[in-house]
Amino acid sequence: MKKKKKKKIFGDLDRPRISIYRSNKEIYAQVIDDSSGKTLVSSSSREKEFWKKKNNKNKIELSYEVGKSLGNKIKKLKIKKLVFDKGKYLYHGRIRSLAEGIRNVGLEF
Numbered sequence: 001m002k003k004k005k006k007k008k009i010f011g012d013l014d015r016p017r018i019s020i021y022r023s024n025k026e027i028y029a030q031v032i033d034d035s036s037g038k039t040l041v042s043s044s045s046r047e048k049e050f051w052k053k054k055n056n057k058n059k060i061e062l063s064y065e066v067g068k069s070l071g072n073k074i075k076k077l078k079i080k081k082l083v084f085d086k087g088k089y090l091y092h093g094r095i096r097s098l099a100e101g102i103r104n105v106g107l108e109f
Contacts, residue, residue, distance in 0.1 A: 043070035067101020
């Protein structure tokens with residue numbers, strides 16, 4: 001089933017794809033241009049700016065902060081529309097929180 005879904009989701013330079021990976025402790029997101037096969041920007045909960053926030057926030061709140069950080073990096077590239085690739089994960093919890101963080105910066109997918 002994953003292969004069928006993967007064929008439909010494709011990002012190009014005008015509308016790149018956001019790929020998400022979620023582990024038990026961390027969350028990672030990257031923006032990919034599939035036509036050239038390059039990662040444009042990435043953000044994760046392992047970056048230095050989130051180290052102090054990890055102790056005070058739960059994983060859902062931290063995912064929201066990662067989404068906002070990624071959204072700000074995307075805005076610097078002057079990209080406004082994206083394709084959201086949640087992979088095998090349900091749109092719930094940390095995935096939803098990350099997506100809301102990206103949307104609140106002003107991007108749409």
